[in-house]
Amino acid sequence: MRLSTRIGLAVGLTVPLLVLASGWLLLRLVNHDLRSAEDDHLRARATAVAPEARALLRATANNRPKAADTRERRLFSAALDVGVRVTGPDATFSGGPQPDASVPLPEGTKGPVTVRDGAESWRALSRTITTPGGPGTLWVFSPNAADQAQLRLVRRRVAVTTLLAVPLSGLLAWAVATGATGPLRRLGRRTAGLDPRTSTARLSDEPSGVTEVDELAATLRTVLARYDEQAARTAEALDTARSFSSAAAHELRTPLMSMGTNLDILAAHPDLPEPDRTEVLADLRTEHARLLNLLVMLRELGRGDLVEAEAFKAVDVSETADAAVAEARRRAPDARITLAAEPGPTVHGWEPGLRLLLDNLLANALAHGRDATGRATVTVGVRRAGDQVVVTVDDAGPGVPAEGRARIFERFRRGPASSGSGLGLTLVAQQAALHGGSVTVGDGPSGGGARFEVRLPSTGGPLPAHRDWLIDTAGTNRSQSFPKDAP
Template sequence: MRLSTRVGLAVGCTVPLLVLASGWLLTHLVARDLHRAGDQHLRRRAAAIAPDARALLRASAGNRPRAADVRERQLFSAALDVGVRVQGPDGVFSGGPQPGPSARLPERATGPFTVRDGARSWRGLARPVRGGTLWVFAPDTADRAQVLLVRRRVVFTALLAAPASGVLAWALAGGVSAPLRRLTRRTAGLDPRTSGVRLEPERTGVTEVDELSSTLRTVLARYDEQAARTAEALDTARSFSSAAAHELRTPLMSMGTNLDVLGLPGLPDADRDEALADLRLEHARLRHLLVMLRELGRGDLVEAETFDVVDLADLADTAVAEVRRRDRAADIALDAETGLTVPGWEPGLRLLLDNLLANALAHGRDPAGVARIRVEVRRAGQEAVVVVADQGPGIPPEFRQRLFERFQRGPDSTGSGLGLTLVAQQAALHRGGVGVTDGPHGAGARFEVRLPLDGTGVPGRRDWLIGTAASGGPAAGTNRSQGFPKDAS
């Protein structure tokens, strides 16, 4: 059912009820006013004829018939337009319009009352006089034909108002809903799956329609956003499978070769042990590679709702304690500014710290083979700075530009080549950057991550697993940080 039809029916049903209710109230008020005027007239008549009624009762009690007849005529003459009934110990005297003898009068009346005599209704008033009771009566004017006529006209008006108000409301509702129909026509041709055309802002003057239009634009914008995120997720899944297939090919071929060697008859124990060691190494590398690819894809798909306030000092303390537990021979110093927080994704920031520490443990050992690592978390203006420095051989300047790209490994590295890529991804995700310079006193490597303290809580770049050229490639995240100043401390 159309909105205009609903409004027309609602008004067409409501208006007659309002007319009937108003008419009933009006008739009730008119009847009450008529009662009040009639009762006032009865009081005046009763006060005027009360002396004659007392005289009539005295004459009747003194056995003076002639005097009683005279008093009775005087009483009825003074009554004028009301009926009179005088009730005394010696009889009842009545005259004028009044209910018949069969009508039952109240035994004790303190004010005006209504009594019915067949189809007629009377207003009455009783007044005690010496020796009896004086009753005066008048027809009930509230039941007169005029009042009945008013009631009939109210009913007729209600019946006439039903269709008239319904049609008028339908016409008005049709005009008012015209902007809504225009909005319907504008949105009917929109198909967000096949077209990028969207609603343009248009003021109609009707608040509800404008709000609905704004809501539709918001819904379509959210649809576009989710569609883009779905496309990104599909691209990430395709890139994940492609990267995994490419990177797993070599270790799987190596594992296959070792399995063939193990199947040779008469294989010496030394060769068998070497093949098994290679298999264990390749198995660990495969498992680590899959974990790193999973974390890279997870970072690309993180949503803004997962961002919260993260305490970097506590996070660094936890990460360092875990590394100390795994490698008790490592010398790790932590200098963290207490209470330093940033808006971010806590699992991602923990992954950033873990990978920097793992990289320092793997490649940052001094000539004596001891990992000496310094971790610093501090505030620098409107940024939080995380520094991980080691005493290892360092990183040649010509290799630093490609250090954070996917699957970039040094000549002696047995890792997946994704650890530092994950660090760069998380820095970019938090709208920050990462850079590498020489370590303290020119020895080792010094990794520095800068994160904004007043971030918007909206993830930054998220295409590290896809790595398209349009986005500048994964290494683009390091350009911002190549100019980080070397911290001599």
């Protein structure tokens, strides 16, 4: 059902009900006013005829028939348009319109009352009259026929008005609603051809002059924009899933084949000598650990590709670095790890991603930053530099050759003696780019070892438009080179 039809029906039903309610109230008010006027008229007539009624009862009590006749004529003449009944100790006099004498009259009333005689009714008012011969009662009556006729007339007019209000109010409301919903229909025609799945056309900003319609159009534009955004994110998620499966299949092939070969050796040679058996089992454990590490790293890359802006908040980098250093000390108790962090440097970032960045930098330093004696000495620094927060990780190892620094952050790039997944520094570069920053590698502060430096803006920024680190092998080197003496 169209909105204009609904409005027309609603108004067409509501207006007659309002007319009936108003008519009922009008009838009550008219009835009250007519009765009040009639009661006032009875009181005036009762006041006017009371002296004549008293004189009539006095003449009757004194046995003066001629005087009584005169007083009776005067009484009826004073009554005019009302009925009068005078009841005394010895006689009753009545004249004018009134109920039959057999109709009982209420006693002890102080105001006008309604007396019914079959289908007819009267308003009646009584007055007590005191005479030497005893008390008497004066009754004044006024028929309700005229009042009832007026009430019936009002009732008929209310009924006619109600019957006319049904079609007229419905048609008028339908016409007004049809005109009022015109902008809404035009908006419907403008949006009917929009299909986000097949077309990039979107709703143009054309004010209609109706606030509600313009607000609805703005809401539709927002919904379509969010649809486009979510569709893009869904496409990125699908690409990430394909990339994950492709990368996992490619990188897991070699360790799985190696594990399969070792398992075949164990199965084919149950009596394998203990030294050889121990060597095969050690290889299996190594490959198993490599597989687990690779899957964990791939999962973390996928999380970074799919993280939303709502997950970003204010993060204290010094606190995050302190937690990462404590965990690294627990895992490598033989290493010497120190932290030099200024209090309170904060960035707008994703806390799990920043912790992942620090964990991987520390893991890389512990794995490749040992000196000639095999001891690892790592220094972590956190400081402010203008509107940036700078994180440095220094080690005492052989350092990174200048020719290899440009590709060290690429996916699956491993050193000659590395047993890792080749994704640790890729995760570092991903998180730096995700936070609008950069990561570089250079010589250590004393000329030996390596220094990894991450620069993050304090205020953050929009998320990168391209975040497919699982498949982008050519573009993962998104670092910049800074001089060793950069502030």
